Amino acid sequence: MTYNMTALQASTTIFSLFEYANDSTGEILFGLFMIGIFFVLLLAMKRMSFDSAMFAASGISFVLSAVLTYSKLLNFIFPLIFLIMFALIGFYEYTVNR
Amino acid sequence: MGEVLPKHYIIGIIMFVFIIMSGISLLSALNDTDPTYIDNTKFTEFNDTFNKYNEITTKVDDLKSGIEDAEPGQDYGTLGVLSALISSGWNTLQLLFQSFGFMSDVFNGLSDVFGIPTWVPVLIISIITVILVFAIYGAIFQREL
Numbered sequence: 001m002t003y004n005m006t007a008l009q010a011s012t013t014i015f016s017l018f019e020y021a022n023d024s025t026g027e028i029l030f031g032l033f034m035i036g037i038f039f040v041l042l043l044a045m046k047r048m049s050f051d052s053a054m055f056a057a058s059g060i061s062f063v064l065s066a067v068l069t070y071s072k073l074l075n076f077i078f079p080l081i082f083l084i085m086f087a088l089i090g091f092y093e094y095t096v097n098r
Numbered sequence: 099m100g101e102v103l104p105k106h107y108i109i110g111i112i113m114f115v116f117i118i119m120s121g122i123s124l125l126s127a128l129n130d131t132d133p134t135y136i137d138n139t140k141f142t143e144f145n146d147t148f149n150k151y152n153e154i155t156t157k158v159d160d161l162k163s164g165i166e167d168a169e170p171g172q173d174y175g176t177l178g179v180l181s182a183l184i185s186s187g188w189n190t191l192q193l194l195f196q197s198f199g200f201m202s203d204v205f206n207g208l209s210d211v212f213g214i215p216t217w218v219p220v221l222i223i224s225i226i227t228v229i230l231v232f233a234i235y236g237a238i239f240q241r242e243l
Binding site: 066070076079080091095096 | 102106107109110111113114116117118121124125128132135136138140141144148
């Protein structure tokens with residue numbers, strides 16, 4: 001089965017293109033983007049200790065995913081998961097790894 | 099990685115609540131502009147499980163009143179002098195909280211003057227209260243707690 005990848009008449013903006021791609025993949029496109037962004041942030045901050053990098057990466061991912069959820073591109077569970085991760089690592093940082 | 103003391107554990111819990119509260123505030127701010135945003139049962143479950151703001155502030159207040167309400171015994175016969183000394187030392191330690199009342203007003207003023215949400219100064223006050231309570235217990239038990 002072939003797809004006409006150039007048939008973009010229905011998409012007039014970049015956002016609607018991404019929205020279409022996200023809808024066609026059953027809303028997992030931006031979910032996977034967020035997971036990818038989380039790991040890229042984690043590796044980008046490898047100069048810091050692993051715990052601090054996790055803390056920062058989960059915090060940034062939480063804010064990003066909250067905004068993406070607001071634009072209806074991501075399931076609401078993503079910001080909640082990143083928030084839990086952020087808070088638990090925060091607890092660990094302030095308790096064990098001061 | 100240092101030694102984990104009870105004080106650090108409680109401060110860690112307060113920081114945990116602080117992060118959860120700030121996250122929920124951000125989500126609520128987004129929800130104000132689009133009321134359909136938090137239209138999810140998962141959020142309600144999350145809020146019930148993780149939002150422990152009231153519990154932690156009440157428990158830290160209990161820690162504080164444990165120190166404020168405690169009075170050493172007054173009459174111990176021949177040990178009366180020692181008891182008096184303990185009483186005066188104890189009153190000095192209790193003074194820590196009376197003087198902290200000033201800082202508490204300053205932090206609460208932050209929310210009035212700058213529009214900072216109330217839970218921010220309350221949690222900062224809780225952290226300072228925990229530090230003072232454990233400093234007093236540390237002085238009594240002669241070791242860091």
